[in-house]
Amino acid sequence: MNQLNGYLVLLPILIPLTGAAAGLLMRTRHRLQAGWSFGSMLTSLVFSLTMLYQVWDRSAPIVFQLGGYPAPFGISLVGDLLSATMVVMSQIVLTAGILYALDSKDQVTQYPTFYPLFLMLAAGLTGGMLTGDLFNLFVFTELLVISAAILTSISDDKLGTEAAYKYFYISLLAAIFLLIGTGLLYASYGTLNIAQLAQLIGADNEQALVPIAMVFILAFFMVKSAVIPFHFWQPDFHTAAPTPVHAVLSSVVVKLGIYGFFRMTTLLFVGQAAAIQDLLVVLGVAGIFFGGLGATGTYDAKRMLAYSTLGQLGFILVAIGWGTTLSLIAAIVYAFNHSLLKAAMLMLAGSVASRAPVKTAAFSAIVGLGKSVPLAGVLFLLGSMGLAGIPPTNGFVSKFALFNSGIQAQEYLPLALLALASIITVIYTTRAFQKIWWEPLPESVHPKKYGDRLIAPTILISLCLVLGLWGEPLLQLASATVDWMGLPAEYIQAVLGG
Amino acid sequence: MEIFTALAIGVSFGIGIFQLLRRNLIRSAIGIIIISNAVNLFLLSAGAYQGEVAAYTTVIGQRADALPQALVLTAIVISVGGFAFVLEMLYILSIRYHTSDSDEVNRLKY
Numbered sequence: 001m002n003q004l005n006g007y008l009v010l011l012p013i014l015i016p017l018t019g020a021a022a023g024l025l026m027r028t029r030h031r032l033q034a035g036w037s038f039g040s041m042l043t044s045l046v047f048s049l050t051m052l053y054q055v056w057d058r059s060a061p062i063v064f065q066l067g068g069y070p071a072p073f074g075i076s077l078v079g080d081l082l083s084a085t086m087v088v089m090s091q092i093v094l095t096a097g098i099l100y101a102l103d104s105k106d107q108v109t110q111y112p113t114f115y116p117l118f119l120m121l122a123a124g125l126t127g128g129m130l131t132g133d134l135f136n137l138f139v140f141t142e143l144l145v146i147s148a149a150i151l152t153s154i155s156d157d158k159l160g161t162e163a164a165y166k167y168f169y170i171s172l173l174a175a176i177f178l179l180i181g182t183g184l185l186y187a188s189y190g191t192l193n194i195a196q197l198a199q200l201i202g203a204d205n206e207q208a209l210v211p212i213a214m215v216f217i218l219a220f221f222m223v224k225s226a227v228i229p230f231h232f233w234q235p236d237f238h239t240a241a242p243t244p245v246h247a248v249l250s251s252v253v254v255k256l257g258i259y260g261f262f263r264m265t266t267l268l269f270v271g272q273a274a275a276i277q278d279l280l281v282v283l284g285v286a287g288i289f290f291g292g293l294g295a296t297g298t299y300d301a302k303r304m305l306a307y308s309t310l311g312q313l314g315f316i317l318v319a320i321g322w323g324t325t326l327s328l329i330a331a332i333v334y335a336f337n338h339s340l341l342k343a344a345m346l347m348l349a350g351s352v353a354s355r356a357p358v359k360t361a362a363f364s365a366i367v368g369l370g371k372s373v374p375l376a377g378v379l380f381l382l383g384s385m386g387l388a389g390i391p392p393t394n395g396f397v398s399k400f401a402l403f404n405s406g407i408q409a410q411e412y413l414p415l416a417l418l419a420l421a422s423i424i425t426v427i428y429t430t431r432a433f434q435k436i437w438w439e440p441l442p443e444s445v446h447p448k449k450y451g452d453r454l455i456a457p458t459i460l461i462s463l464c465l466v467l468g469l470w471g472e473p474l475l476q477l478a479s480a481t482v483d484w485m486g487l488p489a490e491y492i493q494a495v496l497g498g
Numbered sequence: 499m500e501i502f503t504a505l506a507i508g509v510s511f512g513i514g515i516f517q518l519l520r521r522n523l524i525r526s527a528i529g530i531i532i533i534s535n536a537v538n539l540f541l542l543s544a545g546a547y548q549g550e551v552a553a554y555t556t557v558i559g560q561r562a563d564a565l566p567q568a569l570v571l572t573a574i575v576i577s578v579g580g581f582a583f584v585l586e587m588l589y590i591l592s593i594r595y596h597t598s599d600s601d602e603v604n605r606l607k608y
Contacts, residue, residue, distance in 0.1 A: 034601050092596060135569055142542075146583060153587060159606050161594065165587045172580055174528055179537045186566065187544040236606040 006049040009079040012087055013127045015044040020119035027112035037115035040100045041122060045091040047127070052084040056480060061494045063132070071496045072196045077344035077494055078132035082332075086129045086259050089336050090252040092463070093239050093343045094122045100347050100456035102245035105354045106156050108242045114151070120146040121248070126445070128256050130496055134182045134192045138175060141256070144169040148249060152241040156359055156452075161258035168302040170233045174223035181216035184209040195495035198267050198488055205271045214269050218276060221264070225257025227280075228287045231310055235294065238306035239361075243350030244459050246302060250309045251343040258313070258335055261320050263329075265483040276408040284317030285417050291462065298493050299461070301349040301432055302361040305342065308387065308428065311421065318414055326405035332478040334398040337386070337467060341395060343357045344460035345383040347452075348376050352436055355451035363432075368441035375454055379461045386428035386464050388488040389422060394467035401475070503543050510536035523591070523598045527584050532578050538570050 019040030026033040055062055059082035065071060079087075098118060101109045108114060131137050145168065153164035186192060188207045189200045201210060219230070226234035235357070238250050259279065263383030265273040286356030291311025298304045316338070319331035352369050353361035360366075369378050382393060399422070406415040469476055484490075510532055517529030549562030588598075595603050 060539070139576065142580070146580065149583065153590075158594075161587055162603055163606060165584075165591060165603075168580070168584060168587065169527075169530065172534070172577075172584070174531055175576075175580075176530075176537050179541060182569075183537070183541045183544050183566075186541075187567075192565075211525065232592045240606060 001306065005054060006195045008047060008494040009062050009064045009077045009130055010066075012044050012048040012051065012091065013077070013123050015040050015047065016119040016123040016126065017046075018192060018422060019209070020123065021045040023116040023119060024113065027116075028079065030110060031113070033112075034102055034109075037119055038095075038102060040119060041091070041095045042469045043100050044122070044126075045088075045095050048084070048087045048091050051079050052081075052088045055081055055084045058485075059480070060101045061491065063227050063495055066423070070237055072191055072193045075136050076132040076193065076195075077130050078195070079130055080261055080478075080491060080493075080494075081484045082259070083129050085332065085336070085477060085481055087126050087209060088254060089339050090125050090129065090255065091491045093339050093460075094118075094125075094248055096343060096347075096456040097244045097248040099459075100247065100350075101242075101451065104242075105159065105245060105450070105452055106242050106244075108151075108154055108156055109244070111154055111369070112214055114154075116246075118149050118245070121151065121245075121253075121336040125253060125256060129259050132194050134178075134185065134194060134197070138178050138182065141171075141178070142175060142255065145175070148241075148245070148253065148352045151245045152237060155240055155242045155245075157242075163237045166455045167237040170223060170230070174220050174230075178220040178225070179214045181213045181220065184213035184216070188213070193495070194263070194268060195492045199268070199492045199496070201268065202270060202488070209270075211236060211272070214264075214272055214276070217260075217268075217270035218264065218279075221257040222283075223257075224260065225254045225313055226310060227257070227313070228283045228290060231290070234310060235298075235306040236301055238309070238454065239300060239303040243347065243354070244304075246306075246350070247343040247346040250258045250346060251341075252278070254309060254313060255335055255339060258316055258331075261317070262331075262485065265320060265323065266328075267488045270488055277323045278326075279321075280317045281321030281411075281414060284314040284321060285414055285421075287311065287317065287422075288418065288421040289312030289314075292421050292428070294423060295428040296431070299358070299364065299368065300344065300362045301436065304428055304432055305346050305349060308425070309342060311425070312387065314341065314421075315402060317416065317420065317489045319405065322405060322411055324405060324409045324410045325479075325486070326408050327402070328485065329478045330398065330401035330405045330480045331469075331476065332481055333474055334397075335399050336478075337394040337398045337464065340460050340464050340467070341383055341386040344464065345380060345387070345459040347385065348380045348454070349432075349436075351452040351454060351457065352376055355447045357448065367435055368439050368445070369447050369466075370437035371441055373451070373454070374437075374448060376457075377433070378494070379431060379454070379457055381438070382461050382465065384426075384433060385466055387429055387466070393466045393473055394464045394471060396472040397468055397475070406479055412489060500547065503539070503546070507536050507539050507543065510539065521600050523588060523600050523603065526600065527581075527588060530584075531577075531581055534573075534581075538573055540576075541566055541573065542570050 386393035386395030514533030545563035
C-alpha cells in the first residue's frame with residue numbers, strides 16, 4: 001500500500017507526459033486528440049486531488065524515489081501539503097484551459113501539436129512543483145518554458161513570434177541563473193537534493209558562496225513570476241498568447257515563482273529568510289502599484305488582465321514577506337483564489353473578443369460586443385468583484401485574510417498602500433465592464449454570431465462563488481499547510497528517511 | 499590548471515555579457531549562447547579537481563565526481579534544443595520585420 005501511495009506523486013506528472021506523447025500519434029484525427037487530451041488532464045486532476053487528500057489525511061508527505069535510488073543520490077519527488085495544494089490549483093485551471101480550447105474558434109487549436117504542447121506545459125509545471133531536486137527543477141522549467149513559447153509563437157496573433165522570442169530569451173537567462181545557483185550550492189555542499197541542502201545550510205550557515213547562490217535562485221524565481229525588476233516580458237508575452245494558453249499562463253504558471261518563494265523562505269534558506277522577506281515586501285508593493293496603474297492605462301482587455309496579474313502577485317508577495325503564520329495562510333488562500341478568478345476572467349474576455357469581426361481584444365474593437373452575451377457580463381462582473389475583494393466571492397475571503405494578517409503583524413504603512421491599490425483594481429475592472437457590456441454597439445460593427453463557449457469560465461466562477469460562501473475548507477487546508485511549512489526538519493526527515 | 503579554467507570561465511562570461519547588451523538581435527542571441535557555455539564550464543569545474551581517474555572504470559585511484567559531468571551533459575542537450583528554437587524564431591522575425599535591430603522589433607508596445 002505504501003508503494004502504491006508513492007506513485008500518487010508520480011502520476012500527475014506522468015499522465016500529462018504520456019498523454020502528450022500518445023496525442024502526437026493521433027495528430028491526424030483532431031477530435032480524438034482533443035478528447036484524449038482532455039481525458040488525460042482530467043485523470044491527472046483526479047489523481048492530484050487523491051494525492052492532496054492522502055497527504056492531508058495522513059498529515060505526512062508522500063515521497064517517491066525515482067528508480068529506487070535512496071534519497072540524496074537519486075531524484076526524489078516530494079508531495080507535501082504545499083506542493084499538493086499548488087498542484088491541485090494548477091491542474092484545476094489547466095483542465096479548464098483544455099475545456100475552453102475544445103470549442104475555441106482560434107485557428108491555433110486546430111494545430112496538430114496544440115494539445116500535446118498544452119499537456120507538456122502541464123507536466124512541466126506539475127513537475128516543477130513536485131520535484132525535490134534542484135537540477136530537476138531546471139529540467140522541468142525548461143519543459144514548461146519551451147512549450148509555452150511554442151504555443152505563443154503559433155498564436156493567431158501575428159505578433160506571437162515576437163512575444164515568444166522575448167519570453168524565451170529572458171527564460172534562457174533565468175535558466176542560466178538557476179544553473180549558476182545550483183552549481184554554487186553543489187560546490188559548497190556536494191548535493192542537489194533540496195532536503196539535504198536545507199539540512200546542510202541550516203547546520204553550516206557560514207559558507208561564502210551561499211548568499212550568492214541565494215541571490216541567483218531568487219532571481220530565477222522572480223523571472224518566473226514576473227516580480228517587478230523582471231516583469232517587462234510579462235504583459236507582452238501574455239497578451240499575444242492564444243486565450244486558453246493566456247488563461248493558464250497568467251494564473252498558474254506565474255505561481256511557480258510564488259511556490260519557489262515559499263520554499264526558499266521556509267525550507268531552503270530559513271536562516272537568511274529575513275533578507276528575502278524584506279525584499280519581497282518592497283518589490284510586492286512596487287508591483288501592486290505598477291500593475292494596477294498599468295492595467296488602468298491599457299487599451300486592450302487581455303493586456304489589462306495581464307497587467308492586473310502583476311498587481312495581484314504583489315499582494316501575495318507582500319503576504320509572504322510579512323512571514324507570520326496568518327500572513328502565510330493568507331498568501332496561500334490568495335494564490336489559490338487568484339488563479340481561479342484570473343483564469344475565468346481571461347476566458348470571458350477572450351470569449352467576447354472571439355465575436356469581434358477582427359482578431360483582437362482591443363477595447364476599440366470590442367466596445368459593446370458584450371450585449372449579445374449577457375451571461376458573460378454577469379460572470380465578468382462577479383470576477384471583477386472577486387479581484388477587487390467584494391463578497392460573496394472568494395476574493396473577499398483572501399483580501400480579508402490578508403488585511404487581517406497585516407493588522408496582526410502591525411504593518412500599517414504597507415497596509416495603507418495595499419488598501420489604496422485595491423481601489424485601483426475596482427477602477428480598471430469597472431472600466432473594462434463598462435466598455436464591453438455597458439456602451440452601445442457601434443452601428444458599423446457586425447459581430448460574429450458564434451464565439452467561444454462559456455462552459456469553462458462558468459465552472460471556474462461557480463468554484464469562486466462556492467469558495468467565497470464556504471471558504472472554511474480552503475482556510476483549513478492553508479493553515480494545515482503553514483503548520484507543516486513551519487517544521488522544515490520534518491520535511492528533511494521525510495525525504496532523507498531515518 | 500585551476501587558474502586557466504577560472505580565466506576561461508571569466509573571459510567567456512565577459513564576452514557573453516558584452517554581446518548580450520548589443521542592439522543587434524543576432525549578436526545578443528550569440529551572447530546568450532556564449533554565457534550558457536560559460537555556465538557549463540563553471541558547472542564542470544565544480545567537481546573537476548577532486549579525483550584523478552574517471553568514474554565507473556576499473557583503473558585504480560581516486561574517482562572523479564561524475565555528477566557535474568552528468569549535469570553538464572543534460573544542460574548541453576537542453577540548451578541545444580533551446581538555441582535551435584531561438585535561431586528559428588530569429589529567422590521568422592527577420593522575415594516579418596526586415597531588420598535585426600532590437601528597438602524596431604517592438605510592435606507589441608503601444
